[in-house]
Amino acid sequence: MQLREHGRRVTPQRRAIVQALLDSDGIHxxxxQVFQRVQSVMPDMSPATVYNTLHEMxxxxELLELDLGLGERRYDLHTSNHAHLVCLGCxxxxxxxxxxxxxxxxxHAQGFRVIDxxxxxxxxxxGCQSGG
Ligand SMILES: [Zn+2]
Ligand SMILES: [Zn+2]
Structure with missing residues (x-):
C-alpha cells in the first residue's frame, strides 16, 4: 500500500490522465470517459490504472469526485469553491x-467539522426542454 504517499509520482500514465482531464475541461x-480519452493516447493502459490514479488524485x-445525482461519478479538476448546474436530460x-x-x-452544525x-x-x- 503506497497510495498514501503525497510525493507526486509523475508517471507517463498519470500525465496522460491529467491531460485527458484538461481536454475535458468543463465537461466533468x-x-x-477519462479512460476512453486516455486509451486513444496510451492503448496499453488498463481501466484499473485509470481508476486508481483518479482515486489517488x-x-x-488534486481532483474532485462529484456525485451529482446522475448515477455516475464525475471528475473535476477545479477544486476551488464552485457549485454545479446539471441537466438531468443530457x-x-x-x-x-x-x-x-x-x-x-x-x-445544525452540532460540532460537525465541515470541509466543503x-x-x-x-x-x-x-435543448432538453424543447426536444421533449
Ligand atoms: Zn466543476
Ligand atoms: Zn440538457
Whole structure:
C-alpha cells in the first residue's frame, strides 16, 4: 500500500490522465470517459490504472469526485469553491462560481467539522426542454 504517499509520482500514465482531464475541461467526465480519452493516447493502459490514479488524485486533493445525482461519478479538476448546474436530460454539467458557501446554522452544525459544500442546481437545459 503506497497510495498514501503525497510525493507526486509523475508517471507517463498519470500525465496522460491529467491531460485527458484538461481536454475535458468543463465537461466533468466520468471515469469511463477519462479512460476512453486516455486509451486513444496510451492503448496499453488498463481501466484499473485509470481508476486508481483518479482515486489517488482525489485523495491528495488534486481532483474532485462529484456525485451529482446522475448515477455516475464525475471528475473535476477545479477544486476551488464552485457549485454545479446539471441537466438531468443530457447530463451536461456547468461550473457555477460562488464566493462564499452558505453558512451552516449553528443549531445544525452540532460540532460537525465541515470541509466543503457542494451545491448542485438540477433541471433541464433549453435543448432538453424543447426536444421533449
Ligand atoms: Zn440538457
Ligand atoms: Zn466543476
Amino acid at each position: 467526465p466520468t471515469a469511463d 482525489v485523495e491528495i486533493g 447530463g451536461q454539467v456547468v461550473d457555477v462560481p460562488y464566493s462564499d458557501p452558505p453558512a451552516l446554522p449553528p443549531e 459544500y457542494l451545491g448542485v442546481f438540477r433541471g433541464y437545459c433549453p
